Amino acid sequence: VSCELVFNPALEGKPVIVLSNNDGCAVARSNEAKALGIKMGVPVFKITQLIDRHKVQVLSSNYALYADFSQRVAATLAEIVPEIEIYSIDEAFLDLTGFSKDNFSELGERIRRTVRKWTGIPASVGIAPSKTLAKIANHTAKKADGVLDLTDNTLTDSILENTEIEDVWGVGRKYANYLRCYGITNALRMKNADEGVIKRKMGINGTRMIRELRGVCCYPLDSNPTARQNIRVSRTFYREIESYDILKEAVSAFASRAAAKLRQQESLAGAMSVFIHTNRFREDSYSFRIETLSFAQSTNYTPELIGYSQIALERIFSEGIKYKRAGVMLGEIIPDTRFQKTFFDPVNRKKAQGLMKAVDEINGRMGKDMVKYAAVGIGGKQQKWKTVFNRKSPAYTSDWNQLPMVS
DNA sequence: TCTGGGGTCCTAGGACCC
DNA sequence: TCTGGGGTCCTAGGACCC
Numbered sequence A: 001v002s003c004e005l006v007f008n009p010a011l012e013g014k015p016v017i018v019l020s021n022n023d024g025c026a027v028a029r030s031n032e033a034k035a036l037g038i039k040m041g042v043p044v045f046k047i048t049q050l051i052d053r054h055k056v057q058v059l060s061s062n063y064a065l066y067a068d069f070s071q072r073v074a075a076t077l078a079e080i081v082p083e084i085e086i087y088s089i090d091e092a093f094l095d096l097t098g099f100s101k102d103n104f105s106e107l108g109e110r111i112r113r114t115v116r117k118w119t120g121i122p123a124s125v126g127i128a129p130s131k132t133l134a135k136i137a138n139h140t141a142k143k144a145d146g147v148l149d150l151t152d153n154t155l156t157d158s159i160l161e162n163t164e165i166e167d168v169w170g171v172g173r174k175y176a177n178y179l180r181c182y183g184i185t186n187a188l189r190m191k192n193a194d195e196g197v198i199k200r201k202m203g204i205n206g207t208r209m210i211r212e213l214r215g216v217c218c219y220p221l222d223s224n225p226t227a228r229q230n231i232r233v234s235r236t237f238y239r240e241i242e243s244y245d246i247l248k249e250a251v252s253a254f255a256s257r258a259a260a261k262l263r264q265q266e267s268l269a270g271a272m273s274v275f276i277h278t279n280r281f282r283e284d285s286y287s288f289r290i291e292t293l294s295f296a297q298s299t300n301y302t303p304e305l306i307g308y309s310q311i312a313l314e315r316i317f318s319e320g321i322k323y324k325r326a327g328v329m330l331g332e333i334i335p336d337t338r339f340q341k342t343f344f345d346p347v348n349r350k351k352a353q354g355l356m357k358a359v360d361e362i363n364g365r366m367g368k369d370m371v372k373y374a375a376v377g378i379g380g381k382q383q384k385w386k387t388v389f390n391r392k393s394p395a396y397t398s399d400w401n402q403l404p405m406v407s
Numbered sequence B, C: 001t002c003t004g005g006g007g008t009c010c011t012a013g014g015a016c017c018c
Helices: A004-008 A031-035 A049-055 A063-080 A101-119 A133-144 A154-159 A174-180 A188-192 A195-214 A244-264 A300-315 A350-365
Strands: A016-019 A026-029 A058-060 A084-088 A093-094 A126-127 A147-149 A230-239 A267-277 A288-299 A323-330
Touching: A004 A016, A004 A063, A016 A031, A026 A031, A026 A174, A026 A230, A031 A049, A031 A154, A058 A147, A063 A084, A063 A093, A063 A267, A084 A195, A101 A126, A101 A147, A133 A147, A133 A154, A154 A188, A174 A195, A188 A195, A244 A323, A244 A350, A288 A300, A300 A350
Parallel strands: A016 A058, A126 A147
Antiparallel strands: A016 A026, A084 A093, A230 A323, A267 A288, A267 A323
16 A cells, blocks of 8 residues: 555545455555454455445555565665565564664664655664564554664563554464463563463464563574475466366466476476365355376476476366366475486476576566467456456556656 | 465374384 | 384474465
8 A cells, every 4th residue: 555655645644455366355454444444354345335435445456566666665775774684575674783772763763764765665663682572663663653662672561561462473363362361462471471381382483482572582584585495376266267278278377477486586396286176255065176296307497387287287177167266386396406307308408498598588678478388378368367457556667658657 | 246375384193214 | 010212204284474
């Protein structure tokens, strides 16, 4: 929502929501939308009345825009603090070792100011001796001044007391229920809880959480993230699909996208799973099928992976079933430097590598699907399996044809 | 009618090894 | 009566994160 506001200031002060794929659920909300009681993840068809009555501004997800803003914010942070871990699309941990403790709050302010000025994105900053405490500081700061330094802060315990247990990093719904049974209703009570009781239920991570709350760092900053061990591309279809050919096209496209991700992190996959299933919200005859293939040889070569995906699909597809979702997962991922030759290899690896490099470069420079395999279909927007984004804002920052006009 | 997508880590239990 | 000690690998399930 912050990204949308940058290019559409008229939305400021209004309830705004951004939707998931196929304009299904509300997955981002402005404060005004939250105040209306729109919950995270609620299906949009359940709140149509609310949307009409309060003129809620509804937008599709604009991933190109959000990815670009995410990178800009990260680059800005990295200019101010050298040691930085990108934690998610909208969060980062910064290592303040070497910065003067007396100026932490001031530094926080500077970060906020700079990010706002350079990117237009509002940020909040929490400072503390552990990630768990920093997250709590940030959570609290978000609602007030935007910066909160909990290092040597005498207020820490009272802030922890005002932090609901489910707002602690690592406590989800299940753990929250359990902890509440023991009277551990807020972060302060967790901090003072018995390690044994927590560990029995939550394992080693429970122990770590308690220690982090006590200011002992158990999750050090990790500035160079390791390659993914799993790569998954899956989509829910706007309409149910019965046609084998259409499904084959979709699965081929997922395999192709997964292959590109694999090459981006310089890896090879040794196995693939393909799954298809019917609408899980329909109570009648739910069907889920998955087929896993182990490759004779690890690969990141798109045509090979498309081929495997089609073999797997053929084994699980049944005529007459309405499929609502499909996906491709790659596993047994290894660095491409660990490539092992097999004796009877049908693929010329050197040529394949060169081809993929060319494809990735062209698509990197000229747009994601500038060149693609025919197996993924050539139907453009008419493709039956394509995700729907009916209310998307322009790709203001990443497409020459969609730059904002200034008049 | 209509309900997202992509990840991680830990644990327990089974099967096996010396 | 009484049955060691130390490992690995794999899978399924459960929890969490954004």
